[in-house]
Amino acid sequence: MNWKRAAVGGALALPLVVGGLVLARDEGSDAQGGAGPAKPAAAPVVAAEVVTRQVADSAEFTGTLAAVQSVELRPRVGGYIDAVRFQEGGLVTAGQVLFQLDARTFEAANARAQADLRQAEERRTLTEKKFERGEKLVAEQAISRGDFDVLMAERAEARARVESAKAAARSAEIDLHDTRVRAPVSGRVGRALVTAGNLVSGGSANATLLTTIVSVEPFYVYFDVDEATYLRFAGTASGARGKDGRVNAVPVRVALTGEEGFPREARLDFLDNQVAAVTGTARARAVLPNPDGKLTAGLFARVRLETGTARPTILIQDQAVGTDQKGRYVLVVRPDQTLEQRRVELGTTEGGLRVVREGLSAGERVVLKGMARPGMAVAPTMVAMAGSEHAEGARP
Template sequence: MNWRRAAVGGALALPLVVGGLVLAKGEGADSQGGAPSAQVPATPVVAAEVLSKPVADVAEFTGVLAAVHSVELRPRVGGYIESVRFAEGGLVTAGQVLFQLDARTFEAAFARVKAELLQAEERRTLAEKRFERGEKLVAEQAISQGDFDVLVAERAESRARVESAKAAVRAAEIDLQDTRVRSPVSGRVGRALVTQGNLVSGGSANATVLTTVVSVEPYYVYFDVDEATYLRFSGTSSGARGKDGRVNSVPVRVALRGEDGFSREARLDFLDNQVSVATGTARARAVLPNPDGKLTAGLYARVRLETGAARPTILIQDQAVATDQKGRYVLVIRADQTLEQRRVELGPLEGGLRVVRGGLSAGERVVLKGLARPGMKVAPTVVAMADSEHVGGARP
């Protein structure tokens, strides 16, 4: 049994490891074997006091950009393409000639009807003179009333033929002008779908598509709103609509893919007249300026719409938020410098900070960075919540 006593005695002589500190006999303990004199040091962390400021209630939606004007350019007359007069993908102005059709047959038709107009005008002149002579003769009873009635009818007929010839000249002139296919709107032109030398048809819904033109300033942003938002902006009793029944123009914030924050400002322009039974949403539209010309139709966008008046709101940095299986939480520093795990309900971003809808109160401090766990004692370095020097690194 002596070897067992020796083994036990040797085990009791080993140092004690607690919290990463080595406590051996005569090291870290008083001479009488009392409690260790060394204490676990407080863990340094970066913390910030939550920010409280008035923030309006907002709702966010996903939208898509669409051109205000989108045109499939078709010729009004048929013929052969003589030339293409634009740079594909470039900007064009309203009235700019994009295609020139062979105009020779239209020039000949225009010349013919002008000659017919001259003939009609000469016949009208002759009919007018005959009418004037007949008017004198019938007064002198030199001709019968029936002969005079024929002269009256000939004058009326000659006048009608002149008007008909003028209309034919105008129609031929329009056809001749339409051999120059112009852009109806200013915007960006697509590629030429028909090139020089091809025969195209015109003048109907089945006319050949030559190219497309879409306007670039401004753009529409279409998005679907939920029932609560629809009711907020559709009721006439709440002043949401004007005297003409249209929805009032209210500010809308827009952000494109890759953009931080909602830096673009638009105006609510349209709210549909019904809510979809299938989706429970209604189509809304905002007008978004595009002064630099960088936007294009089809881009997806995030849309933020104010749905309520401003009220005091708690804001924190995203890096203060951690996630586990139960959800999202932050570490709050108590008065005794220990950490408390606090579940939070988060909202959208506001000026680079995250809205906290529940779980925190004004004046509380949360950990932004540091090796921290619930219950741990910390030595916080307090910074401003929006201090850029301490923003960006996720808390381990």
């Protein structure tokens, strides 16, 4: 029975011990609360001062590359293909023979035309001599004036026959020359659509298509501009057009798929004479050099067109920008090291940084990294804005 009493007594004593611990903690909490809540530590963040540069106003568009010269090669005469004399997909030069047609019938036609020309020239020589004799005889009144008129007509007819024979001979020479189908422009040739042994037609709109050729240097970039941009370049008063009415060579930057920024330089070459009523856009064209030979017709491109003069502009990194239901914002570090949420209006990219049209001023600091929210006290570690012209290392 003694052990039962001991067990019951221990069970009764246990809540008192536990309760003492709880009460001790509460007493400690009350004691600590009496001293007031502790000030939270400043959160560490990475911040950078905004960059100010001279940046011209610009607009971005989507464009397509097109060859300056594009040719569908068709024969001028018909016949059988004897040989194909080019490497498909390779570069060709203007005047290079690409297809050879069977020239035997054209050689025979040319020889017959040359013989007809010689015959006409001999007949003309004979009539010239008869006319000269007739001039003397009519002066001596040995022949009538009517006979002399006949001699004059025969001479004129012989001369006309010679001119006709010359034209026929020249036509035969051209046909013979055209049995060698040559590249009319320099560029990259496509595949051969007709191989040796096939019969092709020529000399008409329905002539057989043999291959295609596109020029490779330079290229055109076609893109559609909005009404505001069109009006910026439409008038001569603004200096956007020359005295001849053509648009001036405004600098244009171009980027292909996968390229960062706008690494390629081009120049505005053409602006259409009207705005499409349905889309509210006008077709524009820029000339893009192709020194490395990588460009080809049909590629998509991003185009940046300068629409104004350079002025001081605020730029920041994209990673400093947040987005919520109301739009885009940045966290600005105030002088008292607390954070302010600031709404911003962004523009295009320039040198790896984003243009800020509204919302920030020169000298302000924005948060790049860190767990932060508006109103929070922070301990910023200042770094240079990546992509800035005067990059510096991290500084406290």
